[in-house]
Amino acid sequence: MALKAIKSTLKEAKGKQLKVADPTSWRSDKSSTQRGYGYKWQQARAGHLRSHPLCAYCQREGRVTEATVVDHSIPHRGDMAIFWDKAGWVSLCTNCHSSVKQREEKADLSGI
Template sequence: MGRLTSLKPALQAQPSRLATVNPESWRTAKGTAAQRGYGYKWQVARAAWLEAHPLCVYCQREGRVTAATVVDHSTPHRGDMKIFWDRSNWVSLCTHCHSSVKQAEEREADRFL
């Protein structure tokens, strides 16, 4: 009977996205999501917002109708609770737009800071 040999993986291991978190980020300094303001009060406010604003505004701009699942802050609050709770700064997004389009916009804006 022949020897079994292991095959080299076809894909290289990708670094963890968590490894790229800036240790000086407000997210790291403020602790858990609840400690950063995303506790029960936020969940209630988020649900009410999505009920009143159920469609993704980014998709609407492109002529698509997509249910929103995320309440995003148009201007990143970076831990500033006044900005965090300013409803004029809230926008409804679908998960895809929040995780791709909005994140790319923020990365681009951060390049110029």
């Protein structure tokens, strides 16, 4: 039975790019809570989304989309001063956070 499940999972994963953990990353050995994304963050995130409910990237393109992610416009890489600087928080929809923002960060063009 377990072998069938593994084969099914492998079949689903075929052709998809697998993410490999970067051992040199600041977050490689930390849980999400250890990286700052615990209860305090969840409360701050909810408050930010109440105050800024629309995706900033969609808005600049003339679209109205509900934001579901609070992104750090400056990658904090574990720096808690940057992490908690509300001036750097940006509301994004999941699609923009997973596509546009990731491309910007890879090109080192982050910031609105």
